[in-house]
Amino acid sequence: MSSIPQQTAIESPVVTDPAWCYRASAAALLVLVSGGQTLAADCALEPQGEGRVAAVLDGRSLRLEDGREIRLAGIERGGTDSARGRAALSAIAGSRDVTLHGDDDSPDRYGRQGAILFATGSEQSVQGELLRRGEALFSADIADKNCAAALAAAERAARDAKLGIWSDAMAIKNTESPGDILAAVGQFTVVEGRVLSVRQAGAITYLNFGRNWTRDFAATIPRRIIPAFEGAGLGPKSLENRRIRVRGIVSSRGGPRIELLRVGQIEVLGGK
Structure with missing residues (x-):
């Protein structure tokens, strides 16, 4: 499975060139930060729309107000308690405005759209937050290497700290x-x-x-x-x-x- 994380410091020189500022901002978004957290760029794949969460269906599925059912890519719940999984996802994304990212927006055979999800105002993906809290397992089904490494690192941090799922021997x-x-x-x-x-x-x-x-x-x-x-x-x-x-x-x-x-x-x- 995977490995990584590390803290990096970026100095911001005072400049007025807009092009330089844009490049510097993009570079900064790619930095891994300490504690297993990652900035949005690690899993900001192609944008696939946005919406507002109307209902959390289980530990990795939710429905938007426009009727779309979203299946969170990159994570699994395993055999853990379903009520606990739903509560964990609700705490992070319930009734929030969200943006969707992924390789495409084609629904699966059950009509669900798979996506990496970001709640508005958060630089951490919903999946990354669930993994960091020990409320999900990394499923290894993400093709993008940066995103996969970020999610694996978030799971590893929770596992090392014995949080959530990992508190069980x-x-x-x-x-x-x-x-x-x-x-x-x-x-x-x-x-x-x-x-x-x-x-x-x-x-x-x-x-x-x-x-x-x-x-x-x-x-x-x-x-x-x-x-x-x-x-x-x-x-x-x-x-x-x-x-x-x-x-x-x-x-x-x-x-x-x-x-x-x-x-x-x-x-x-x-x-x-």
């Missing part, structure tokens, strides 16, 4: 307890352990965390995705005997499984 499942992972079937889950072996079967590569395929946890990578992992220095064979953290929807095929479709779903935790 079971927030990260251990691969040595496959039963705990299996209990999360259908949920977005974070799992951690050592890869014991890497095997290919047909078009699927298996990162095996145990020796019994009918019981133990494994992460799977489809053949078509392998080049992306190799390009990021995460070729499957290089992960053998490494301790890693993976995230995704848990399924059950023999033992519990998580399918890896994006490089950001893997985080290497240490040496061999």
Whole structure:
């Protein structure tokens, strides 16, 4: 998965050239600030409209006054309490004017528009704020690298501080307890352990965390995705005997499984 943050100081010389001022302002917006927070530029993708929040539907969905249903991109709630998730999102965005950013505004099959959301007057995205408070999990489905890094950093800050979701010792499942992972079937889950072996079967590569395929946890990578992992220095064979953290929807095929479709779903935790 990802890493970053750091505090940077920018001096503002006294100048009157409007072009210089514009460039300096744009540069300043790109700076990461301390504590896992990020300025708007990190996730200010293409603007996709604006509106006012009429209702919060759950921990990552809301409806605008014009009837559009918005699904917050880049985050998941996992198996956490739905009422708590709705309350957290309401506290940040409820009844607020918001702007939407994203790659496009095409609705998904349920008619929801995926977007990075900013409440008017806030330089922190709604997603970043939820992650910073430990009220969401980074889903790794953001293509923009700056935005993905900013959201991952916000989650990491909450995890290090044991805030919200991360105050629960079971927030990260251990691969040595496959039963705990299996209990999360259908949920977005974070799992951690050592890869014991890497095997290919047909078009699927298996990162095996145990020796019994009918019981133990494994992460799977489809053949078509392998080049992306190799390009990021995460070729499957290089992960053998490494301790890693993976995230995704848990399924059950023999033992519990998580399918890896994006490089950001893997985080290497240490040496061999």
